[in-house]
Amino acid sequence: MSDCLNCKTVLSFKKILKSLWLGYQDIECSQCKTIHEHKFKNRIITSICMIPVLFIANLVMNYFPGELLFKSLVALIIAFIFSFFLSVLSIRFLKFKEVEK
Ligand SMILES: [Zn+2]
Numbered sequence: 728m729s730d731c732l733n734c735k736t737v738l739s740f741k742k743i744l745k746s747l748w749l750g751y752q753d754i755e756c757s758q759c760k761t762i763h764e765h766k767f768k769n770r771i772i773t774s775i776c777m778i779p780v781l782f783i784a785n786l787v788m789n790y791f792p793g794e795l796l797f798k799s800l801v802a803l804i805i806a807f808i809f810s811f812f813l814s815v816l817s818i819r820f821l822k823f824k825e826v827e828k
Contacts, residue, residue, distance in 0.1 A: 728740070728818075728819060729743065729763075729821060729822065729823055731756040731758060731759060731761055731763070732761065732763065732823065732824070732825045733756065733759050733761040733825065734756065734758050734759040734761070736756055736757065736758040736759070738754055738756065738763065738823070739757065740818065742754050742755075742757075743818050743821065744814065744815065744818060746765070747773065747814050747817075747818070747821075748814065751764075751765040751769065751770065753765075753826060754823065761825055761826075762825070762826040763823035763824065763825060763826065764823065764824055764826050765821065765823060766821075766822045766823060766824055768822060769821045769822065769823075772817050772820050772821065773814065773817055776810075776813040776814065776816070776817045777810060777813070779809065779813070780806050780809045780810045780813065781806075783805060783806065783809060784802040784803075784805065784806040785802075787801055787802040787805055788802050
């Protein structure tokens, strides 16, 4: 888990997850208010995590029986659940840098 680069307070899991889902928003330390931004590597890590999601969604679209609309819906729900879990897993690999004021 990532610590604040200034005071070493652990950056809250919820904050990082939220930042990730809102498109890599900056994260503020709850203790010293230092702003952290995502390193570029984080975008690569999360993109790699999304590859199995696309793969599974594609499998569902190809092999799941039923109407196209129903299949799309199932694929969408599965993709959403998987991307949520994968983003939770990827958080431990994320690195941040301090934003210069
Ligand atoms: Zn701090």
